[in-house]
Amino acid sequence: xxxxxxxxxxxxxxxxxxxxxxxxxxxxxxxxxxxxxxxxxxxxx
Numbered sequence: 001x002x003x004x005x006x007x008x009x010x011x012x013x014x015x016x017x018x019x020x021x022x023x024x025x026x027x028x029x030x031x032x033x034x035x036x037x038x039x040x041x042x043x044x045x
Contacts, residue, residue, distance in 0.1 A: 008019075028035070
């Protein structure tokens with residue numbers, strides 16, 4: 001039914017979002033502090 005599909009889609013989205021956030025946190029844990037700054041003194045591209 002539509003309700004079941006909607007619930008499954010919501011659960012799948014929550015799972016993907018959670019996994020993505022975990023991956024980002026892991027990557028950022030090993031990233032240099034320069035990447036954490038919102039506005040570094042020297043702009044890099």
